[in-house]
Amino acid sequence: MIPMTANDLPLTREAILDAAEQVLRRFGPDKTSVVDIAKVLKVSHGTLYRHFASKASIREAVTERWLHQSITIPLAAIGDEAGGSAAAQLRLWMETLIGLKRSFSTQDAEMFSMYAAVTLIEAEMIAQHVERLIEQVGRLIDKGMQNGEFKAADSAQLARALFLATSRFHHPAHAAEWLLEGNAADFEAVWTLLMRGMLSS
Amino acid sequence: MIPMTANDLPLTREAILDAAEQVLRRFGPDKTSVVDIAKVLKVSHGTLYRHFASKASIREAVTERWLHQSITIPLAAIGDEAGGSAAAQLRLWMETLIGLKRSFSTQDAEMFSMYAAVTLIEAEMIAQHVERLIEQVGRLIDKGMQNGEFKAADSAQLARALFLATSRFHHPAHAAEWLLEGNAADFEAVWTLLMRGMLSS
Numbered sequence: 001m002i003p004m005t006a007n008d009l010p011l012t013r014e015a016i017l018d019a020a021e022q023v024l025r026r027f028g029p030d031k032t033s034v035v036d037i038a039k040v041l042k043v044s045h046g047t048l049y050r051h052f053a054s055k056a057s058i059r060e061a062v063t064e065r066w067l068h069q070s071i072t073i074p075l076a077a078i079g080d081e082a083g084g085s086a087a088a089q090l091r092l093w094m095e096t097l098i099g100l101k102r103s104f105s106t107q108d109a110e111m112f113s114m115y116a117a118v119t120l121i122e123a124e125m126i127a128q129h130v131e132r133l134i135e136q137v138g139r140l141i142d143k144g145m146q147n148g149e150f151k152a153a154d155s156a157q158l159a160r161a162l163f164l165a166t167s168r169f170h171h172p173a174h175a176a177e178w179l180l181e182g183n184a185a186d187f188e189a190v191w192t193l194l195m196r197g198m199l200s201s
Numbered sequence: 202m203i204p205m206t207a208n209d210l211p212l213t214r215e216a217i218l219d220a221a222e223q224v225l226r227r228f229g230p231d232k233t234s235v236v237d238i239a240k241v242l243k244v245s246h247g248t249l250y251r252h253f254a255s256k257a258s259i260r261e262a263v264t265e266r267w268l269h270q271s272i273t274i275p276l277a278a279i280g281d282e283a284g285g286s287a288a289a290q291l292r293l294w295m296e297t298l299i300g301l302k303r304s305f306s307t308q309d310a311e312m313f314s315m316y317a318a319v320t321l322i323e324a325e326m327i328a329q330h331v332e333r334l335i336e337q338v339g340r341l342i343d344k345g346m347q348n349g350e351f352k353a354a355d356s357a358q359l360a361r362a363l364f365l366a367t368s369r370f371h372h373p374a375h376a377a378e379w380l381l382e383g384n385a386a387d388f389e390a391v392w393t394l395l396m397r398g399m400l401s402s
Contacts, residue, residue: 173372173374193366194366
């Protein structure tokens with residue numbers, strides 16, 4: 001029999017993550033305990049430990065789901081929907097990534113700081129998230145190589161290089177620097193240099 | 202009359218910074234107090250406050266001096282001494298910066314973590330340090346533009362872009378990532394892309 005929550009909903013992974021995200025947002029990662037999450041679900045903490053080995057693994061799963069929903073999915077739509085040149089789509093993709101990160105860093109500060117902390121600890125999960133994003137960049141670069149906008153090259157390697165070379169503008173460790181005067185001009189200077197290396201003409 | 206230390210040396214700014222660095226290395230920034238530093242110098246903490254307004258300003262000055270001596274000066278020598286093409290000098294400069302940062306992050310961990318913390322707080326001092334480094338990069342780029350290795354462009358802006366685009370490999374916030382497998386290949390991919398945008402041929 002699947003354990004039920006007090007609301008008679010089955011205790012699914014999603015239900016646990018919903019409760020955990022709610023509690024983590026309210027109390028912050030340091031003050032949240034597995035017992036707090038169990039209380040919201042009206043189950044014992046022993047029941048939760050059958051789904052997640054530790055508070056750290058719950059926190060990792062909440063962050064992973066948040067990254068997927070709030071970053072990976074919105075960005076994936078750009079390749080499919082946006083018109084214009086591949087270079088314009090690539091620029092839109094990068095500006096959207098930067099805009100999302102920047103707005104989360106101020107508007108969704110609890111999740112953002114949890115994500116920034118997890119970035120230093122859960123290297124494997126973050127590497128996979130970054131891999132998904134780089135694949136999206138690779139598809140946009142492929143488009144531009146096929147239509148002749150971009151010089152031919154190893155698009156997967158180029159996508160990774162482009163992502164890493166713009167770390168200053170989207171990696172959470174740089175959040176404080178996004179608020180510095182000149183940040184927009186700095187991005188422009190970096191993007192200009194990167195496009196000089198990629199554009200055919 | 203200039204106050205003297207117990208060793209009958211005048212209480213210069215350098216003497217204070219020497220003592221402060223010694224104490225900060227021993228106890229760490231959080232546990233070091235101005236009184237601890239004054240004790241080493243055998244002066245009252247009131248005497249120290251005539252030179253520095255706060256513990257934070259002592260910490261900033263120690264970090265600034267350390268950055269100058271251990272990063273800025275060694276790198277400045279590269280432009281003057283290294284032979285070979287401007288592109289090779291530029292690459293050597295960047296590899297030296299990355300190597301110094303990486304070795305300090307493990308071999309001089311106390312000063313490195315103080316520097317990483319100060320980077321988030323003392324934006325103005327760090328901006329000036331970065332400005333000095335970018336000027337060095339600019340001089341190497343100018344050389345390469347003059348001898349035709351690099352395409353003509355605004356060398357100051359290009360130098361800034363090159364520095365920012367390589368943040369992942371030298372900004373202290375990324376220190377944990379320098380230890381990841383693939384870091385050297387990642388640098389290679391970024392450098393290749395940047396040089397594609399700069400080299401004439």
